[in-house]
Amino acid sequence: MTKHIQRQAFLDTLPLCLAVTPWGMLCGSLGLQMGLDIWQAQAMSLLVFAGAVQLSALGLFGAGASFSAMLTSSFVISARHLLYSADMRQHILQLPTKWRLSLGFLLTDEMYALSVAHTQKTGTFDRHYALVSGFTFYALWNLATCIGIILGSQAGDLTTLGLEFAIAATFIALVVPYIKTHPVVACVFTSATMMFILTYYDINQALLISTATGMVVGFILDTHNEKRQRNRTSEALL
Amino acid sequence: MMIWCTIIAMALVTFSVRYIFLARSIPIRINDTTKRFLKFSAPAVLTALTIPIVFFPEGELHASPTNPFILGAIVAIGLSLTRLATIWVLIISMASFVACKWLL
Structure with missing residues (x-):
């Protein structure tokens, strides 16, 4: 077995x-x-x-x-x-x-x-x-x-x-399937934009800042969605 | 010597994040809110890692339609949206990257 x-x-x-x-x-x-x-x-x-x-x-x-x-x-x-x-x-x-x-x-x-x-x-x-x-x-x-x-x-x-391109292609192939909900869309978009700007201006710790910002944005939207959903369920129960 | 120290320190970091919650001496469990937050870690960091490779090849901004990295990335995104297996997404997008590099 x-x-x-x-x-x-x-x-x-x-x-x-x-x-x-x-x-x-x-x-x-x-x-x-x-x-x-x-x-x-x-x-x-x-x-x-x-x-x-x-x-x-x-x-x-x-x-x-x-x-x-x-x-x-x-x-x-x-x-x-x-x-x-x-x-x-x-x-x-x-x-x-x-x-x-x-x-x-x-x-x-x-x-x-x-x-x-x-x-x-x-x-x-x-x-x-x-x-x-x-x-x-x-x-x-x-x-x-x-x-x-x-x-x-x-x-x-x-x-x-x-x-070298294989790295980018692998990351893309891994990320795209995640993008199914609005919070993830916002998270990915924020992270990408931040990284673009920070890399352009050659700012230290660009990766840390961009990732953290993307995560926070996704999380806030997700929390907001969840609350709304809970309110809806309780309204339906009443 | 510095390189060896860095490799070993990095190994300690990657092992720690994997092992931490499997250790008995760590009594904490992470709650659902933290889990929900961590779920955004993978898409956020993978996206952030992709941007410099695609838009800043060789360290300089190259945002034009003749940048093979951008063209290849578009192909990779398009194919990832289909139900094609990952390995094919990689092979086809890499082939288009190499073709663009040759032609442009």
């Missing part, structure tokens, strides 16, 4: 791995271009293991940003994982420490999405499913990085192949 679930997890994860392969390769080759050695470039994927954080960090390495700026942006970009962590808590808290540490380390957008879908389908959370899908993703992400490092050290500049 466990074997079947592990196989299923592996098969479910593969298409998502394919989608991030160009991205992993970019992390490897761009790492070399930004002045990391091959071990540092691979260590980013082995230890940090977060595509968006890694890519933006490489940009910052290139620009010679400060240590604190790099950590702030890492936190802002990975803050969404707080939500996944809080949501997985109900299933994972009672597991032994080694399970909690491993699943915590392997918790990515992809693993979270797959695990939630599997839990909804079968009615129970399966730790083996989560572990195998998380680990498959980890292994292939590192493999892609390794290929990027090899190609980058042989062929030089991979960004000319359009891999």
Whole structure:
């Protein structure tokens, strides 16, 4: 039974791995271009293991940003994982420490999405499913990085192949499905506008400010909607 | 050495945000209001990360119809609105990006 679930997890994860392969390769080759050695470039994927954080960090390495700026942006970009962590808590808290540490380390957008879908389908959370899908993703992400490092050290500049655009395309493909409600539309629009203006004027911490403003705008509208809905329900009850 | 320190510090940040609520020693649970706020984190940050790549390639504003990043982004947005699988959205939009870069 466990074997079947592990196989299923592996098969479910593969298409998502394919989608991030160009991205992993970019992390490897761009790492070399930004002045990391091959071990540092691979260590980013082995230890940090977060595509968006890694890519933006490489940009910052290139620009010679400060240590604190790099950590702030890492936190802002990975803050969404707080939500996944809080949501997985109900299933994972009672597991032994080694399970909690491993699943915590392997918790990515992809693993979270797959695990939630599997839990909804079968009615129970399966730790083996989560572990195998998380680990498959980890292994292939590192493999892609390794290929990027090899190609980058042989062929030089991979960004000319359009891999740099792959980052933007992936972000777009991830964001668009979120845009279903007015608050999210407002959130995305605000964040984009703020980022455009702040980047144009070369303001520090543009990412932090834009993200926070977008989140606040979305949240306020969402709160407003919810209140209105509650009022309507209570009116209907009266 | 500085690079290694930065990588390890970043790894600590990314691990902490994933592990924090899975730790038994953390008694707090986040309430629904906080969860509702955090739901806007992914769209906000991913959008903010996209803007400089698309509009400021090589660090300078390039807002013209001949910017292949903008054209590619439009294709990617259009395709994302259909029910096409993510991998195809990526492949087709990257192909249009490369084609635009060549032609323009």
